[in-house]
Amino acid sequence: MSNKAVELLNLPIAITDSILNRKDVFPSPPWVVEILIKNANITPGCLCLEPSAGTGNLALELQNLGAIVEVIEPIPELQLVLTLQNLLAIGSDFLTTPNLDCKYDRIIQNPPFSLQISHTIKAYKCLKPGGRLVSLCSSSPWQHNRNLDKYFRNWLKTVGAQTTDLPYGLFVNSVRYTDVDCHLIIIEKAN
Template identity: 40%
Template sequence: MQQYLEVEALLTAPHSNYFYPIPNWVAEIMVKKANIQPNMSVLEPSAGTGILCEYIRKFSSNLHCVEQFYLNQLILTLKGYLVVWDDFLTYYPRKLYSRIIANPPFPAQELHITHAYYHCLAPNGRLVFLMSNAAFESKQGYYQKFRKWFELVGGISIQMPEELYVTASKPSDVKCYLAIIDKLPPHPFHEIYRITEARPHRGYLHDSNYFTRRRRVCYLIGN
């Protein structure tokens, strides 16, 4: 049942050009880089069908998922994961997370990482994101601004092998980096370079012709 649903989700996911499940070996590396300690609270804000969740759960059972596509929400629930929200960019948790690990939609990746850093990550927490190479190689002013912010908050970027997605369930030639940030005390200077909008405009995440808009997936979590 779950396997059938995962195939269906991969074929029918809205704007499927932005839905690329990562290979297991990448998920394992990301979770190791996160250095999760027992009982730490962990957020997976672009959970998809739960590839990262599988490795996170080996280190902590205190895991929350955010996922927008309703079919993926169902898959996650059947696998025993707790889905707490749909659109990550509107998620403001009451309690911040010690670790955030994500493979975000690349067109909005910079906005996702800053939202995670400012609104979801606890002091001294760590986030690990898989990001496309545009964030760290493009000469456009938008990406230069992001890199300046990334440097100011002490971010570390690690270039991944070019064949990263060759072994994925949905192959791609996109080049990727791991972005790792340990949260620093707030500083006004950081705000100068903070990303506040996506490139391109993130409207592709809000097409009502595709997505079932539910602010809380109450039927999944029983709240």
Template identity: 40%
Template sequence: MNSLPIHPPNLYEKLLTNPPYSWFPSSEFVLEEMLKYAQVTPGIVALDPTAGEGAVARKLQSAGAVVDVIEINPLLQQILFQQGFNLVGSDFMKTEPQRLYRVLVANPPFSFSPLKRGVDLTIIRRAFDLFLAPGGRLISVVSASHKHSQCSKARGFRGWLNQIDAQLIELPLEAFWGTLRPVTVESWLVIAKK
């Protein structure tokens, strides 16, 4: 089952012809899992800091959330804009929060290139520290590198997860099948309350 809306086809054709390196949309399974832990109530203000083509944002909106999005890729920004989403930034690592969010749900890129890995760890920490309101909930996909890598970033991330008492849930290897860019990948969900 693909999670893209039917229109506008010309933008989706461009997207699928030359997809961004780090774009792997959430499957319906992953979206349902994230929403289960997000505890969305009608009117709650939510943020997807790495919105891609809007799969997470659409799921949050369908549950009643008012959703802001941030996305770095210009083509994906156009797709989000055409769906009516409120873009509050173009580069999450440079965007300063305009407000704090009660719910933050993300499927961040794990890397921007084969040489630049662990991007998800940085995005998740920044989202929690700067964008999440006190009492708010963060739900994010995270790569398995946070469990296995011995680099300082991964060790620091593990320590930070313990410090904030985050819950980790392992996703099945096929969690990202059934999308327009199916992939088999080790991944987890991070669930954290501030």
């Protein structure tokens, strides 16, 4: 990654290529943040979680809209970046962080695609009744028929999820390139 790409992130400290080139590190570019936020129905004072916060792009926008934001991030250097941006890091592993069930009004996520199914199911459990989950997801669960993919598609129907194909190339012109096709998942947890 070039120095110019790192500068585009506008972070309080320099993040090296070795961090940004790790598996599943794809910082949300502004246009992805906009899609997720637009569908989240954020209200001032609502409690939000970003479970794999990366460089904080999404969490900072939630905070700018008046939400109370908690973040989780596994990479120590990125935890520092989040803390320096006045974000409250509450853990380093979303799947094992305790005491999150039925806690959040909104969960907005661009999860690691290798863990997207487990992250999405856990995020749903962390919502309060009436809460909303807005998640980016690769198209992989719709392209394959492994047992886990079939289970996930069925689970999405069971919880009344809305899924939408997103335009091609969401990350083609971002700081970290990938041409993975993506879906948007929106779930309202029943009262």
